[in-house]
Amino acid sequence: MPTSIQPKAACLLSLLVLCGCPSKPRPGPAALAPIPMHQALGIVNHNIAKVGGTLRASGSVDGHFTTPEGRQVRYDLNGILFYLAPTYVRFDLKKFGDRQFLFGSNEQMYWVYTKDGDAYSCGRQGAPHELPADIPARPDQIADAMGLAVVPGTEGASVKRVQRVVDQYQQILFLIRDANGRLLIEKEYWLDRTPPQLIRHVVFRDADGVVEMASTLGDYREMVGGGPLLPREMVAEWPKAGAQMRFRIQKWESVPQVGPTGPQFATPAECSESTGGS
16 A cells, blocks of 8 residues: 655645756856956956947937926937047937937047037037036947947046945946045946946946936947957936937947048037137
């Protein structure tokens, strides 16, 4: 006569039959030891160093911005980005071929064009405060927001780097001292602790610690065989300006024929280098 199975044992046996034997959990980021800061930065900058020359990205851009009157305006556009390290940027946003926004910079100037108002705002390199505070995005932050700018690996007299490890991120924080000697967080790079260990978030803060710009990068893919890994999606927010932008990139390509003197990076005639105004 077969031995009867106790109720608790029978219940356990049923669970094992239904669910299978429990598998060993995979180690998550919390189980990984953080790597030294210089090594983390080396991985990011080595990937960017593979770019070599001008990059061109094309895709769709959607989002919203808030007018000075408090009206939220949504948009759905086509975008083309040119970038040549370290200061050359052209981000052209159009709808059916009609320009809606243009963000640009070269070694001398920044500029922003908005169709609403049909005007350029301009500022000199090194003085981004000359641009109006209510522009929807800042040209000097675009390369960082896209994860294309080299993360500084050395400290200056007024800049310090610290590392913070939280969950799946290894954060590199850049600290500066203002004119009053206060120590402030200027910007943050959040690196994934799991492969490919590249930039996932970029954050810029103001003197009060409030976020000025924050971007999230995703879907990293190799541009060409042996080339850099580049994001296929970037979502950026400017909370104080009430603006958000998502750039879904269909194609990255190298365009070595586009150099610093090319028309893509030429200062618009509407900008005056002598005054830094529009």
